[in-house]
Amino acid sequence: MTAVAIATFDSEGAWLRARTRAIAAGHRVVGEWLPYASKAIGSGEGRGGILPWALTGGAIGGFGLFALECWTAIVSYPFNSGGRALLSWPAFIPAPVEFAALTAGIGGIVAMFVQARLTRLTHPAFDWEEVAEASRSSFVLALGCTAGDDANAAVALLANAGATHSRVIGL
Amino acid sequence: MAQLFRPGANTLVRAALACVVLAPLLLFLLGMTIVRSGYVTGEGRFVDQPVPFSHQHHAGDVGIDCRYCHTGVESQANAVIPPTHTCMTCHSQLWTNAQMLAPVRESMASGKPLAWNRVNRLPAYVYFDHHVHVQNGVPCAACHGDVRRMPLTRQTASLTMGWCLACHRSPEDRIVAPAREFEGDPYHGRTANDRAFAHAVMAHIVASGRKLTDCTVCHR
């Protein structure tokens, strides 16, 4: 790949149109940037779930704390507290429940960081000012091209599809 | 648009995130170690005294019985620091003008008490009773160590609540036969005798319904 044709669109519709045409014309989409979570990108469930992470986190936190409660109250230093049973399990439930929620959240956010490839403060994409547009208002589409004429064709296609702006970036 | 951050930033921010998780954990562990260290508990601490009294010499070499000076240890809560008078029973004859004993003579003359510095210090809200321990086979050495080998008296136990509890939870292997309570190192070579007495004491404790881990055993 020698060049990239990149274009910005001011609406979800225009971007989708261009996308389908480009793919039909055999172009390869090398990058997309959106100003909001369009329904078009689908939920992508199943592909690397976040839920399992959250559940694991929650389980560790919840059961961990409950186990700690039982151990301290029964094994480590048992007390007669108002004649209650040493294993007052109903009273042991609230704290772990709350804590489980927290650890689940933590598990989830870790998963998200991993899957969203975050913590990449520097990234080649940031060299293209179009990408900066995306986070504020525009839909950005980048097509990978092999040769110069190919690139020009791609740019033309994007322009026709209603791009507010499009250009070729040589690599 | 130009990059906002230098390439190093990615690694940096990841390291930072790691710290957010790990730093508190490390601090926590550090704290746990410090509070258990002798620096805080005073375990192994030597304390200067107005008179460099040597338990090694008096109790070890000369072989004076603990109870000769610590008269309360078998009969009451307070083991008792001996009055100056007790020192002078011997030192009115021996070493009558040794420089190091000047404070003792001075105290006897002036009637002003010697100000010994406390070695084994319990918080004021802890009520320790010597005679109930000694009479039930807990040797002096259990808490004070082998003073017969101490030229200067040293705090040998951490004296934390956890340390007290350790023994109160399973006293039996800390209990020795009546005769041996005042030995320097009674735990060395426990006899069947010791175990028998320990067993008897435990039986009594259980029968009495007393729970050695009750708060009121030490706190009021």
Add this chain to the structure above:
Amino acid sequence: MSIELDRRAILRLIATGAAASVAGCSPPRQHIYPAVNRPDDAQPGTLTRYATAIPLAGYARGVTGLVVDSRPIKLEGLAAHPASLGATDLFNEIAILDLYDPQRLRTPMFGDRPGTWDGAARAISSRVAARHGEGMVLLTGRVTSPTLLARIAALKESYPDLRHVRWEAVDDDAPIAAARHAFGRPLTQRPRLADADVILTLGADPLGPGPDQIANGRHWATRRRRDPMARLYAIEPSMTNTGAMADRRLSASPADLARACHGLAAALTGDRQAPDLPAPLAVLIRQAARDLAAARGRALVLAGDGQPAEVHAFVAWANSRLDAPVDWIAPVDPDSTPHRESIATLAADMRAGRVDTLIVIGANPVYAAPPALGFAEAMKRVPLIVAAVTMPDETSARAHWQLPLSHPLESWHDCRAPDGTASIAQPLIRPLYDSRSAIELVDLVGDAAADLDGYARVQQSWANLGADGWQEAVAGAIVPNTASRPAVVATAPLVLPPIDTTFGPAIEVRVSPTLYDGRFSTNAWAQECPEPLTKEVWGSSARMHPADMATIGIGDGDIVRIAQGHGTVVVPARAVRGQAKGVVTLFTGYGRRDTGAVADKIGANAWMLAGGGPAHVSKAGEHAPVLTTQHVFALDGELAKLYPVLRPDEAMAPAKAQPTLIPPNPPNQDAPPQWAMAIDTDICIGCNACVVACQAENNVPVIGPDEIATGRVMHWLRVDRYDVAETGAGFQPVPCMQCEKAPCEPVCPVEASVHTAEGLNAQVYNRCIGTRFCQANCPYKVRRFNFLDYSHSSVWGEAGDSSVKAQRNPEVTVRGRGVMEKCTYCVQRIAAAEHDADAQHRPVGAVQTACAAACPTEAITFGRLDEDGAIRRARANKRHYALLGELGTRPRTTYLARRVNPGNEA
């Protein structure tokens, strides 16, 4: 024996005592000070008990001093002593605080300059030596001390013209006068309450404050416990502790009380015309007369000391007619001149300039003498006044010389109990300050150069005992068979009191149950101890009948001006139950000046109105009610279950088992010893001895009026006062219930409140972080929170409380700020008993809590649930109940219900 220990040592011990433990806070002192030369019986840290005696108004009451490290820290009863019987009252309990009171006079003072004993002695002798003591007067309180009397006699030898005047503000002139009239000689009446099946009190308060309270309480309770149940009638101007416990009670104005006497006389003799009585009074008199007559030989009539001589004379007649269980003994106080007369003559002499030197020992006429005498004015005419006091007071403030008097616990002395039994009192501590005892002082007056040795003086006046006898007498604080023999008396003639019908309210001045005649005003424990019936603290109001208050247009807590003769007081008024219409009642002991931070400027001086004569009560403006620690006394509706009142043979309804999800106790919970307490509300006379005993034993701080005003209290044990029947009242001491299913424990987040294997609801002060959830969830509200740093702040003003710290019990943690505290059945005493038992390999013996030990009537019993004894007997009693038992808390402290035996109307 006495404790030979240098004064520095004491102060040093005070210092270490001060350092003694603050929950969870500052580390203890780093130094250990072994004594230089220690007496064998004084092992550091051990608690030793010594018998001694302390006087109240001159009468001895035996006490046992608990001494640690040569510091007395608590006073308990002395079983062998007839005026103690092993118990104490409020005044015995608070005496220990007076010893350490920072307000004490510490050195001789000449004017406002510190002086020396020498100077004082020379000042006196230089005046009187030449003139054989002419114009010299020695003013003391009641003197029963053989030694002191002997020294005064000796003094008279060197100063023939010396006059000794003895005077008590709370006098017994009326009964003595009555006895004179009835039997031709002064005699004192000693009722045997234990033998009385029917008692009628005419304004009398045998169960109330006074030298006899303990003994009376005990004997009355002894009879009360016996079946068939005795009956107590009370006719009185305002409610007293006795009246509260009465089975039938009526409030009556002085006039009505006199009428009652006439009515009773008529009913008993049957041969005279009964005067017209108010209907309820007539009914009560008829019934009382019937019962008294029926119980001849075991029936008793009592008149209050405040009643006129005629009433006492009448009572003497009634008792001899009823063949009542009464002993007449020669007055224990050898001087039988009427108190009022002697103080009046003295004042007159002073005004006439006939007094040249006045020496006052432990008397405070400026405060308590009738205002008509103008004592303070008269003092101005006396060239030399020397006043010896423990605590500076109004009289000493006007004296030229103020001399520090030793506390009874600091000096050798002797005195007689109200029944004549003599006690030799040994000191429990060397004088803390440069003070002298009364005995030494009298010697000093006689000879400035005399070597003062109270010990020798006392010993020589008991020389007849011999060495062993002396040893025994001192060790037991009793001289065997010294009680006065009952006199044989003739039948007393019938005397009827005149019915005084002068218009206007009658003023009743009563002895304060917390401050006595004012001699305990400076005692912070006394000031903070709630008055039994109104629960007033740090002050006292004029008690009035609501109707009377309405007529002058005032409400509860409004200020009134009460003027009578020469005296006027301005106090808040309070409408109280059982107050007679037309009677205004005030308590003595308030309105002090020149005494110190505690007592000054609290309330008004009731002695100003002691003169008698027509009084005038008027509204004086603003609303400033006196503080109380209990605001609701009536138990209406379902609340009545809190204080059940039974008929003589009635039984408590059996409590029905409550369903509970809480599992039964773990097995080790039932292993011995299991501690429990039972409180018999039927014989609790509300004397407050337990409240202060607990305070002294457990280092409970005094918090002062400001804290009380915000609704805070610290007393671990409170005595609830509830209305009973139509006119009576009842008392319910409420310590911690030590619930087996304690609601306070599961709510504590840090296990500061936990249960021990022995059934104690422990409170671990050093673990407590002060969430206060436990008190919020305690149905009995028996937990106390240190909202501020009470144990380190002082109510003694700039005097500070360093000396008070010496009283603290070293076996009990001093709680710091932010910590919850509460009754733990004196766990330190339990621990001591158990440790000794375990060390000596023997079973645990009996343990007494401070409150149980103090109780005069033995209403509070403490013991073990796991063996036969008082506790099991109490729990088997048909009057047994658990407070709020329906909550399923299973309290270890339980109660026996109050009874009333009103009988049926004649």
Add this chain to the structure above:
Amino acid sequence: MSGVQMRHVRKQSPRWVLPSVTSLDHVTEAVAAPMMDRPAGPRYWIAFATMAALTLAGALGIAFSLAYGPGLWGNNSAVVWGFPIANYVWWIGIGNAGTLISSLLLLTRQKWRASINRAAEAMTLFAVSMAGIFPILHLGRQVYFYWLFPYPQAMGVWPQWRSALVWDFWSILSYLLFSILFFYVGLIPDVAALRDRPGKRGWRRFYGVLAMGWQGTPRQWRAQRRLHSIMAVIAVPLVCSVHSIVGLDFAASLMPGWTESIFPPYFVVGAFFSGFAVVVLIMLVIRWSMNLEGLIVPAHFDVMAKVILASAIVMGSSYGAEWFSAWWGGERGDIRLVVYEFTGDYWWLYLLMLAMNVLAPQLFWVAKLRTNAWALVGVSVGVLVGMWLERILIILNTLSTGYEPSFWRTYAPTIVDFIILGGTLAAFVLLFLILARLIPVVSMYEVRDLLADERQA
């Protein structure tokens, strides 16, 4: 705000973004510009200064309390709990609403949440922080609060897990941290926008770090959206349980008026109630001060007013249930308590509380009032006062009349009590003022989404 009576909108299919807002970029600018480009005006700084001063006063009140102890407050030996606990319950209640609103509406696909959820979540963070002060402050020995945390002490003792206060400890901790995470996850795309927006480099780097390298690729959007909804699913029960546990502080006791199984749900509704009142106030202020009339429209207030009205009715019926169960249960203690509520020392406060919580919101039956700024302010403030009174009265009524008449005591707060309460109020506003200058108070990307939707429709 422009005209007290907002221009009313057609009932059917309300528009959540006014036509005045045309493009996606417009949304970003409307929210970001006032924050990044425009300097804060004098009005802002005056408000800031006053709040800072009041916060300082509150801090002093707290400092004195720490130095001298709880004795500075009105609490007494019977009413051992007072302002601190009431403030705590009240603040945590307010705090609950934020996350609940945002998560509940997210799950129920309520598009209109877009413009209010950011502020609501921020409110949660700040309110919970304020709430968190009190459980520690109210202790007698604050320095040992950490004993509630199970760490291996040299003393060998652990927390007592049966205590509702320990449950509290865990729920506050979990809830606060969770809310921060939830807030952050929703914030990432917006800080990325600020990073990419022309502005001072320093600030852009600041937002750059917060954005963690967000680009807005479909992959990232999917992850973010998925996590956001998962957290919402967790948040709803979390929020409810948090306030249920606060309710259990009282319900898990045996004092009359506290041992009520109705408490947990009734506390949750109360929380929702007071929370919405605060959201209304905040949205009014933001709308007016940042000229966001285009994004925060009358319809928003209309809906929120309806929610308040509904919860007012639920509150009313809970009070009714309390009285009824007292009468029906026949427990004398409970009956006495209900009588005391109406006739006791605090009767007028109780009536005021009923008026504020139950009657005042009934105004919202009138459609016009639901979008009338003054009506909204009045009722919201009323509800907040009413709910605070409810919290304090729960404590006072029960503790003033326990089982033992001999120990009945009435409670009177001190000046310190009020200073501390006022201090936290000021601190809350102060935090908001700071926030408004730091991060977008309206979720830009969600409004873009919303706008796009509406434009298609």
